[in-house]
Amino acid sequence: MRVASGAGAARTGNLAGFAVCVALLGYALYSQHALGLEPCPLCILQRIAVLFTGILFLGAALHRAGRAGAIAWGSLIAVVAAIGAAIAARHVWITAQPPGTVAECGASLDYMLDVLPLREVLAKVLTGSGECGKVDWRFLGLSMPAWVLAWLLALGAWGLFVNLRRR
Numbered sequence: 001m002r003v004a005s006g007a008g009a010a011r012t013g014n015l016a017g018f019a020v021c022v023a024l025l026g027y028a029l030y031s032q033h034a035l036g037l038e039p040c041p042l043c044i045l046q047r048i049a050v051l052f053t054g055i056l057f058l059g060a061a062l063h064r065a066g067r068a069g070a071i072a073w074g075s076l077i078a079v080v081a082a083i084g085a086a087i088a089a090r091h092v093w094i095t096a097q098p099p100g101t102v103a104e105c106g107a108s109l110d111y112m113l114d115v116l117p118l119r120e121v122l123a124k125v126l127t128g129s130g131e132c133g134k135v136d137w138r139f140l141g142l143s144m145p146a147w148v149l150a151w152l153l154a155l156g157a158w159g160l161f162v163n164l165r166r167r
Contacts, residue, residue: 010070013162014061017077017155021054024151031144037136041112042091046148049084053155056080060163070163077159081152088149095135095143 028047031037039047060073112120135143142150 010162010165011061013158014057014073017057017158017162018054018061020151020155021050021057024050024148025054037144040134042087042094042145045087046084046091046145046152049080049087049152050148050155052080053077053084053152053159057155057159060159074160074163077163078156081156081159085149085152085156088145088152091145092143092149095145 025047028039028043028050032039056073056077060070060077063069063073065073
């Protein structure tokens with residue numbers, strides 16, 4: 001059996017990363033619409049991070065990048081995944097707080113985006129609120145934000161691996 005090498009392996013690896021992002025977003029939409037789990041503002045930011053990570057994987061797969069381009073794609077994927085992982089880590093921290101220590105639910109994300117500057121919206125969302133501290137779903141003992149954290153860390157590492165290895 002022959003293992004793909006060079007640009008073909010990077011393209012396949014980037015397409016695999018894209019497919020994982022699509023699957024994660026698909027499950028997020030399934031959990032929202034079929035299971036009735038409404039996303040909190042931090043969940044929405046995590047979805048955006050997974051979306052952008054997937055777009056970058058797709059861009060890396062479609063672009064016939066040389067060495068410098070592959071380094072750029074891998075680095076961008078890792079940075080975006082790390083930002084999403086930081087948001088997910090904050091969410092995991094909020095869910096670990098004792099009941100009553102997280103502020104009560106605030107205004108909806110749509111309303112805040114309409115009336116506040118983006119910088120203030122991000123500051124308020126990252127502070128977290130009661131809706132972000134509630135855990136409605138677990139798999140193998142981990143909450144959804146914990147799984148997103150693990151997947152984003154893995155995707156960031158995968159993006160670096162497939163794009164930075166020797167061609």
